[in-house]
Amino acid sequence: MKHRILHPLFAVWLIALLLSATAAFAQQQPVDKPVVSVLLPLHLDSMYHADKYKFGNSIPRFALPYLEFYNGVLMAADSLSKEGAQVHIEVVDTRQFSSLGTTLYSPTVKQSKLLIAVAQNSNELKQMAAFANSMHIPLISATYPNDAGIKNTPELYLLNTTLKTHCAGIYQYLQRNHSSDNLVFVTRKGTVEPYLKSWLEEAATAANGNRLRWKTVLLSDSFQVAQVKALxxxxxxxxxxxxxxDGAFGQRLVKQLSSLQPKYKSHVVGMPNWDDVDFKRAEYKGVEITFSSPFISSAGNIDVYHSLSKTYAQKQNSKPSDMAVKGFEITYRFVQNLLANPTLEAFADHVNDRTYKIFNDFDFVPVTDAADNSRIHYFENRKLYFIRKMDGVVKGIY
Known part of the structure; x- marks a missing residue:
């Protein structure tokens, strides 16, 4: 997601809203309503010193995406309230205590019927998953794209698809759309790159249909245009x-491909994080870029997006960010699913239902033990969208 500089008045409003809403959530005591806890690292302790806000009229970048997700949660809570949904939504700052375990075993979280979590690392997700498993509470991991090696936890739902699944999806996408192209597999030295290479090769072995053939090249970070042209x-x-x-590597590749046009027509398939890489400048002109993502927004339901944007603008004088949209959709959809399917088994059976779809289709698939298909480690969303851009403009979604 792309960060933006906030207008000072908006920053002050957001901080005031955050504090007042948090206090309101804390004061409400659910009686007969199911509790949904949203586990979010709001970093309030890092933004204050002796009850004094430390950042003037701005919001620090490290906190901004989580505050925007929080805004989306508030909008979902407002929509659910207007629809008469009987639910208590509790936003829990996972940074409020010295340990995450203290937060998870607080009275409110322990009585939850659903957890929606924004984990920041594998250790956090492991702790959250262990807690959900011990309490038999469904846990939606909203944004973290990793399974953290978690086993035997059917309560866990990974919404943000793992890189291994992205690689399998990329291979199938290439089979469907680019099998007759001159295919070139480009990689570099790094810690993640060997995994990406092995996962793509594994996808090639597992895929149905004709196996793709490509040239493979390992380039240094200072590769020259002649090396690219030769391919x-x-x-x-x-x-x-x-x-x-590596976004900088991708930018260098696209820049050099742009310089070789129009003689060489090129298209680059990158990784899911390329949505955050800037390819708008003139030096990248004319090269199509495709990346995979489990999330789309306006293209999924333009009417709802316009309505959401209008409401958001009235309150914040800004467009909703990707994180705000995720906070809204994830909270609204899975709270509705919980209310319609309150048991753990019913929730699992209906987690892919499109009844409460807003923008995205989800396809949660059980990830099982290789030796025992009945042993579910977790559920993973394997629905991927392929977004094609040129000069920073979306040309198509597949």
Whole structure:
């Protein structure tokens, strides 16, 4: 997601809203309503010193995405309230105590019927999953794209697809759309790159249909345009599969491909984090870029997006960010699913239902033990969208 500088008045309003809403949540005591806890690292302790806000009229970048997710949660809570939904939504700052365990075993969280979590690392997700498993509470991991090696926890739902699944999806996408292209597999030295390479090779072995054939090249971070040109075919479409999460490497590749046009027509398939990489400048002009994502917003339901944006603008004089949209959709959809399917088994059976869909289709699939398919480790969302851009403009979603 892209961060933006906030107008000072908006920053003050957001901070005031956060504090007042948090106090309101804390004062409400659920009687006969199911409790939904949203576990969110709001970093309030880091923003205050002796009850004095430390950042003037601005919000620090480390806290902004979580505050925006929080805003989305508030909007979902407002929509649910207007629809008469009988639920108590508690926003829990996972940074409020010295340990996450203290937060998880607080009275409010322990009585929850659903957890929606924004974990920041594998250790946090492991603790949250262990708690959900011990209490038999469904846990939606909203944004963290990793399973943290978690086993035997059917209460866990990974909404943000793992990189391994992205690699399998990329291979299938290439089979469907680019099998006749001049395919070039580009990678670099790094810690993540060997995993990406092995997962793509594993996808090639497991996939049905004709196996793709590609040239493979390992480039240094200072590679030159001549090295790229040698891989291209002027008589065919060139599709370069770039197995790296390094945005600067991707920018260098696209810049050099742009300089080789129009003789060499090129298309680059990158990793899911490329949505945050800037390819709008003139030096990247004319090169199509595709990346996978489990999330879309306006393209999923333009009417709802316009309505959401209008409400958001009235309150904040701003468009809703990706994190705000996620906070809204995830909270609204899974709270409704809980209310319609209150038991753990019913929730699992209906988790993919489209009844309460807003923007995205989800396809949660049980990840099982290789030796015992009945042993579920967790559920993973394997619905991927492929977003195609040129010059920073979306050209298509597949």
């Amino acid at each position: 291209l075919d002027s008589n065919k479409n060139n599709t370069l599969i770039t197995a790296t999460m």
